[in-house]
Amino acid sequence: MNDLKVILLSILTGMVTGIVFTFLKFPLPAPPTLPGFMGIFGVWFGAFIVNKISNNN
Numbered sequence: 808m809n810d811l812k813v814i815l816l817s818i819l820t821g822m823v824t825g826i827v828f829t830f831l832k833f834p835l836p837a838p839p840t841l842p843g844f845m846g847i848f849g850v851w852f853g854a855f856i857v858n859k860i861s862n863n864n
Contacts, residue, residue, distance in 0.1 A: 817842040821849020822856075829854040 828835055828850065835850050 813842045814845045817846040818849040818852075821846035821851075822853035823849075825850035825853025825855075826857050827853075829857045 824846070825835065835847075835854065
């Protein structure tokens with residue numbers, strides 16, 4: 808259960824990072840390991856959400 812918590816927190820952190828990095832036009836970071844991979848996915852997903860929202864305006 809602890810691993811799942813870390814993975815979910817990594818996704819959430821990555822999404823927030825993706826949103827912030829996309830707004831600031833910074834390159835997206837890419838750490839290793841499974842929680843890091845889930846963080847990368849969150850970063851990508853956050854950037855995806857920002858792009859979808861900005862294209863709808």
